[in-house]
Amino acid sequence: MDSNGLNPDVLRELRAQRTYPAVSLTMPTHRRGPRHEQDAVRLRNLLAEAGRRLEAEPDLDKRSRAAVRGQLDKAVAEVDLRHLLDGLLLLADAGEFRVWYLPREVPERVVLSDTYLTRNLVAATAQSRPFWVLAIAADRATLWSGSGESLREHREDGFPMTPPEETWDVEREERIGDTPSTFTDEETRRFLRSVDEAMGAVLARRPRPLHLVGLAPALALLDEAGNATHTAVGRLVKGGLTEGPAPVLLKELQPVVEEFARREMAEVLTRLDDAKGRRTFAAGLDEVWESVREKRADLVALEERYRRTVRVSDGHLIPVDEAAVGPDVREDIVDELVEAALDGGAEVVFLPDDGLAAHDRIAAVLRY
Numbered sequence: 001m002d003s004n005g006l007n008p009d010v011l012r013e014l015r016a017q018r019t020y021p022a023v024s025l026t027m028p029t030h031r032r033g034p035r036h037e038q039d040a041v042r043l044r045n046l047l048a049e050a051g052r053r054l055e056a057e058p059d060l061d062k063r064s065r066a067a068v069r070g071q072l073d074k075a076v077a078e079v080d081l082r083h084l085l086d087g088l089l090l091l092a093d094a095g096e097f098r099v100w101y102l103p104r105e106v107p108e109r110v111v112l113s114d115t116y117l118t119r120n121l122v123a124a125t126a127q128s129r130p131f132w133v134l135a136i137a138a139d140r141a142t143l144w145s146g147s148g149e150s151l152r153e154h155r156e157d158g159f160p161m162t163p164p165e166e167t168w169d170v171e172r173e174e175r176i177g178d179t180p181s182t183f184t185d186e187e188t189r190r191f192l193r194s195v196d197e198a199m200g201a202v203l204a205r206r207p208r209p210l211h212l213v214g215l216a217p218a219l220a221l222l223d224e225a226g227n228a229t230h231t232a233v234g235r236l237v238k239g240g241l242t243e244g245p246a247p248v249l250l251k252e253l254q255p256v257v258e259e260f261a262r263r264e265m266a267e268v269l270t271r272l273d274d275a276k277g278r279r280t281f282a283a284g285l286d287e288v289w290e291s292v293r294e295k296r297a298d299l300v301a302l303e304e305r306y307r308r309t310v311r312v313s314d315g316h317l318i319p320v321d322e323a324a325v326g327p328d329v330r331e332d333i334v335d336e337l338v339e340a341a342l343d344g345g346a347e348v349v350f351l352p353d354d355g356l357a358a359h360d361r362i363a364a365v366l367r368y
Contacts, residue, residue, distance in 0.1 A: 001099060011118065011122070014091070014116045015116070017114050019114070020060075020112070021054065021060065021068060021093070021112040021113065022092075022093045022115055022116050023050055023068060023090075023093065023110065023111070023112055024090070024091055024110075024113070025050060025089070025091075025109070026089050026107060026109050027042055027046055027088050027108045028106060028107070028108065029084040029085065031085060031086070036084065039081060039084060039088075043088070047076050050110045051072075053110055054068060067094035067095070068094050071095070072090070074092075078097070083101055085101045085102055085103045087101075087103075087105050087124065088102065088106075089106065089117075089120055089121055091116045091117075100121055102124035103127060103128045103147075103148045104120070105305070105307065106124075107331035107332050119332060119335045119338070119339040120332060122338065122339040123335035123339060124335075125147070126338055127304060127350045128147040129147070129209075130147040131208050131257065132145065132154075132199075132203070132208050132209070132211065133145075133212075133249065133253060134195070134210060134211070134212050134213070134232075135212075135241050135242040135244075136195060136212070136213070136214040136218050136242065137214060137218060138188055139162060140243075141161040141162075141191075141195040142159060142160045143157070144246065144249060146211075146253075146257070149250075150250075151250040152246055154202075157198060157201065158198045161194065161198060188221065189221060189225045192221055192222050193225045195226070196228050199226075199228050199229055200228030203231070209260060210229065210232045211236065211256055211257065212232045212235045213236045213242075213253065214238075214241075215239040216237050233260045234253075234256040234259065236252060264349065268301050268351065269355075272299075272359075275365040280365060280366040280367070282364040283364075284360040284363075285319075285333070285361075285362055286316050287364075291364050292337055292340050292341045292364070295344040295345070296366045296368060297346040297364045297366060298347065298364075298365050298367045299346060299347045299348075300337070300362070300363075301349045301350075301363050302350060302356065302362040303353050303354070303355055303356055303362070304353060306334055306353075308333055309322045309329065309331050310330050310333045311324065311328050311330075312330060317333060346364075
């Protein structure tokens with residue numbers, strides 16, 4: 001499963017307390033190239049390390065140890081090397097396993113606890129900039145969940161939607177690009193109002209940027225009839241895409257998504273400049289970390305590939321070499337910061353590398 005599958009309900013379930021041990025395995029992976037072939041070997045080595053850690057647990061009975069190990073074996077067997085991105089997360093306890101492909105590098109580690117490790121998954125989801133795509137026609141509306149290079153149809157929350165059959169009579173030519181006369185019908189207006197209401201409920205539960213796709217008359221009527229869809233950040237005026245398929249829809253939408261990313265970056269940099277003038281600005285890992293811990297951060301901006309290994313001392317972060325070890329060393333402190341910021345209600349935005357070079361790769365707008 002990729003990070004696009006993470007939603008508040010899934011995250012809440014992953015964070016629930018579990019019978020010890022709940023095992024979390026993370027490792028960096030490679031999408032292609034010579035090092036990609038080594039990922040299978042590294043995964044087997046990590047599984048062996050998890051096995052040794054389980055064997056070393058003095059209070060773990062044989063049955064529980066075997067159950068967890070069995071779920072880990074299933075998780076490893078589930079990994080498809082063809083789908084690897086930049087990181088891999090395996091979660092397992094005595095009764096289940098989960099596999100996540102992450103578009104963000106993670107440290108190699110094995111964690112045994114009474115909860116799953118979620119910070120790498122949360123940070124990867126935030127970095128992949130998830131978005132919604134609502135594709136509409138006179139007689140159908142489909143919703144798509146996008147994230148990075150992936151797009152899949154969202155078949156929940158009432159979607160896909162069609163008008164009531166007994167009140168609908170639309171010629172099939174309307175589905176292939178002709179301007180349909182039914183856009184003047186009151187039935188069409190009612191249908192699009194119901195689509196807008198359903199979309200509003202989705203956005204309330206899982207807020208993301210929304211892109212609209214459809215013919216100009218459909219989009220105009222949705223503007224007139226709707227309310228929630230007024231928040232859309234991008235539009236693709238093209239018909240015949242309610243059924244996708246996902247690769248075609250994503251390709252057609254790419255310029256719209258990229259344009260929104262450019263606007264978002266400009267807006268974030270403007271907000272940071274304004275914050276400096278108001279003295280509600282923090283820059284650098286230690287300053288931003290402190291503001292996040294105090295829940296004063298309103299916006300956290302950081303570069304996509306920013307990583308740092310630190311040692312925590314008296315509540316402050318001291319950068320150390322990546323090879324440093326010890327109980328106070330945090331390899332994935334940036335992912336931990338991102339998760340804490342989101343939990344504290346802050347907006348988190350990832351910018352291209354060197355976009356924040358003047359601010360030590362990370363900056364924040366403070367609430368006060």
